Amino acid sequence: METFVLAGGCFWCLDAVYRSLDGVSDVVSGYTGGSFKNPDYETVCTGLTGHAEAVAVTFDPDVIPRDVILDVFFTLHDPRQLNRQGNDVGTQYRSAMFYADDEQKALFQAAIERAADIWDGRIVTQLAPLGDWYRAEEYHQDFFAKNPNQGYCLAVALPKVNKVRRSYARYVKAA
Numbered sequence: 465m466e467t468f469v470l471a472g473g474c475f476w477c478l479d480a481v482y483r484s485l486d487g488v489s490d491v492v493s494g495y496t497g498g499s500f501k502n503p504d505y506e507t508v509c510t511g512l513t514g515h516a517e518a519v520a521v522t523f524d525p526d527v528i529p530r531d532v533i534l535d536v537f538f539t540l541h542d543p544r545q546l547n548r549q550g551n552d553v554g555t556q557y558r559s560a561m562f563y564a565d566d567e568q569k570a571l572f573q574a575a576i577e578r579a580a581d582i583w584d585g586r587i588v589t590q591l592a593p594l595g596d597w598y599r600a601e602e603y604h605q606d607f608f609a610k611n612p613n614q615g616y617c618l619a620v621a622l623p624k625v626n627k628v629r630r631s632y633a634r635y636v637k638a639a
Contacts, residue, residue: 467520467521472541473549473552475494478491478519479606479608480622481628482521482533483606484625485528485632486637488522492520495517495600513556515556516558535578539631543589544587561590576591
C-alpha cells in the first residue's frame with residue numbers, strides 16, 4: 465500500500481472521488497502545509513494557518529496505478545487556479561501535492577508535466593515536502609456519503625465524482 469497527500473480545493477470533493485475508486489483502501493481528510501500546530505477547521509478557514517485542506521489517499525498500486533491516482537487528481541480540479549477552486553477562495557483551497565520522499569516528488573513532478581499538456585494554461589500546483597499532517601474533524605471524513613443531499617455535495621462534489629467515473633470507469637468500484 466502507498467499513500468499520496470493531495471490538495472485540490474475542498475477536501476470533500478477529493479474524498480468523494482477517491483473513495484469511489486477500486487484499489488483505494490482509505491481516504492483521510494486533513495490539514496497540511498502550514499506552520500500552525502493542531503489546526504482545526506475554523507482556524508484553517510481563516511487562511512492564517514498556511515494549511516491546505518488535503519486528503520491522504522491510501523491505495524494498492526497493483527490494483528490502481530500511481531499515475532492514475534495522480535491523473536485523477538488533475539481531472540477533478542483546475543490546477544490553473546491560484547489559491548482557489550471555483551467559489552472556494554483562500555490558500556487553504558490551493559492545488560498542492562505533498563511528497564513523502566524523492567520518489568514521490570519525481571512522480572508528482574511527472575504528473576504536473578502531464579497535466580500541463582492537457583490544461584490550457586499555466587499549472588500553479590504547489591509541489592512541497594510533506595510536513596506535519598493533522599486529521600480533520602470526524603464530520604469531514606466521508607462527508608459526501610454522509611451528506612448526499614447537502615447543497616455543496618450536489619452542486620460541486622457530485623459533478624466531479626461523475627466526471628471521474630466517466631473518465632476512469634475502468635477503475636470505479638462496483639456498486
